[in-house]
Amino acid sequence: PCQIGNGASYRGTVSVTRTGKTCQRWDRLFPHVHDRTPHNYPSSGLEENYCRNPDGEPGVWCFTTNPLVRWERCEVPVC
Ligand SMILES: O=S(=O)(Nc1cnn(C2CCNCC2)c1)c1cc(Cl)ccc1F
Numbered sequence: 001p002c003q004i005g006n007g008a009s010y011r012g013t014v015s016v017t018r019t020g021k022t023c024q025r026w027d028r029l030f031p032h033v034h035d036r037t038p039h040n041y042p043s044s045g046l047e048e049n050y051c052r053n054p055d056g057e058p059g060v061w062c063f064t065t066n067p068l069v070r071w072e073r074c075e076v077p078v079c
Helices: none
Strands: 061-063 071-073
Touching: none
Parallel strands: none
Antiparallel strands: 061 071
């Protein structure tokens, strides 16, 4: 239930951003087109719409389902 370091190995199921926005599924390109897909990042656990860190951010994050906010960090405690 916590992220180690920058959360690259986090495989929990938090799927909401720190401001309460629902995460966009990683395998969808709507509302945000992106290249952080399970195909491009096969070992980053990009399942469903769970918060993850496939690309070296300081902590787990996700694209949001709010078209005005592309991506946001998620509130997952550091271990
Ligand atoms: O298609 S994207 O992946 N979309 C995107 C937008 N913001 N991000 C950030 C997500 C969190 N980590 C930093 C990039 C990714 C994308 C990647 C790059 Cl390198 C540049 C533009 C861009 F559109």
